[in-house]
Amino acid sequence: MSIIKTEHLTHIYSQGTPYERVALQDFNIEIEEGEFAGIIGHTGSGKSTFIQHLNGLLAPTEGKVYIDGEDLWADKKDLRRFRFKVGLVFQYPEYQLFGETVAADVAFGPTNMGLPPEEVEKRVKESLRFVGLHEDVMEKSPFELSGGQKRRVAIAGVLAMDPKVLVLDEPTAGLDPRGRDTILGEIREYHEERKNTVLLVSHSMEDIAQYAKKVLVIAEGKPAMYDTVENIFSRVEELTAMGLAVPQISRVFAGLRAAGYQVPGNIYTVEGAAAAILNAVKGGAAR
Numbered sequence: 001m002s003i004i005k006t007e008h009l010t011h012i013y014s015q016g017t018p019y020e021r022v023a024l025q026d027f028n029i030e031i032e033e034g035e036f037a038g039i040i041g042h043t044g045s046g047k048s049t050f051i052q053h054l055n056g057l058l059a060p061t062e063g064k065v066y067i068d069g070e071d072l073w074a075d076k077k078d079l080r081r082f083r084f085k086v087g088l089v090f091q092y093p094e095y096q097l098f099g100e101t102v103a104a105d106v107a108f109g110p111t112n113m114g115l116p117p118e119e120v121e122k123r124v125k126e127s128l129r130f131v132g133l134h135e136d137v138m139e140k141s142p143f144e145l146s147g148g149q150k151r152r153v154a155i156a157g158v159l160a161m162d163p164k165v166l167v168l169d170e171p172t173a174g175l176d177p178r179g180r181d182t183i184l185g186e187i188r189e190y191h192e193e194r195k196n197t198v199l200l201v202s203h204s205m206e207d208i209a210q211y212a213k214k215v216l217v218i219a220e221g222k223p224a225m226y227d228t229v230e231n232i233f234s235r236v237e238e239l240t241a242m243g244l245a246v247p248q249i250s251r252v253f254a255g256l257r258a259a260g261y262q263v264p265g266n267i268y269t270v271e272g273a274a275a276a277i278l279n280a281v282k283g284g285a286a287r
Contacts (some may be wrong), residue, residue: 003033003197009063023049025221036191038212039201042243046221051167055086087163091170093154103138109161127156130190148179165197184211205247209268233268249273
């Protein structure tokens with residue numbers, strides 16, 4: 001069943017003014033429940049506009065958005081319920097921290113959901129576990145923590161609402177490689193344990209290749225491709241024509257194929273590349 005579905009979704013900024021700009025146009029997509037999908041596209045392609053429609057931060061100029069089979073805008077009084085169902089983590093979410101303690105900050109969402117105190121406490125502890133933080137940080141001020149820890153606290157605050165859809169917009173922006181890998185690894189573990197739907201917006205093709213299972217490519221306000229990671233990153237020429245990069249290892253293997261080496265065209269991770277090279281060596285690396 002589709003957890004996310006859009007029908008002819010169109011969004012026009014500043015409509016009717018000299019600054020009018022079409023950000024999404026006739027955008028039709030269905031994303032199945034339980035997917036871990038990466039979202040890529042060049043700057044201005046419509047990625048951020050699309051994800052802000054998923055919990056009602058933006059209203060369609062035209063078209064429909066369905067979440068879990070329900071029309072998001074059928075009744076505006078229901079928007080609050082949908083915002084608990086679709087959790088959105090913006091870039092640099094730590095700038096939105098405000099609680100006196102880590103526990104208070106993470107508890108804000110589930111408390112607003114009207115959950116009993118014992119359930120709120122349970123969710124706070126569980127969410128901190130998902131992001132790799134020990135319970136001993138609960139009574140600390142979030143502003144005493146490191147940058148990476150602040151980021152995790154902010155993400156935990158969204159996880160504590162137990163959303164059916166978790167949307168992350170460049171969640172590792174500004175982090176060093178170790179911090180990036182840690183957070184993305186924790187998000188993958190969260191997805192594997194909870195079996196919910198995760199959408200990851202990223203400019204890093206390597207991160208999308210490593211963590212996502214499917215990829216949505218957005219170009220000029222429309223879905224240009226939606227398929228498995230393997231199939232998307234094998235379309236090197238098409239992605240390049242859109243101004244998008246592919247994982248470096250994919251470019252290397254595309255070059256090998258162009259040079260006549262019989263290597264797979266659907267390599268997009270270092271692990272896959274190592275296996276392919278070993279197979280080529282065993283087979284004599286034919287050209």
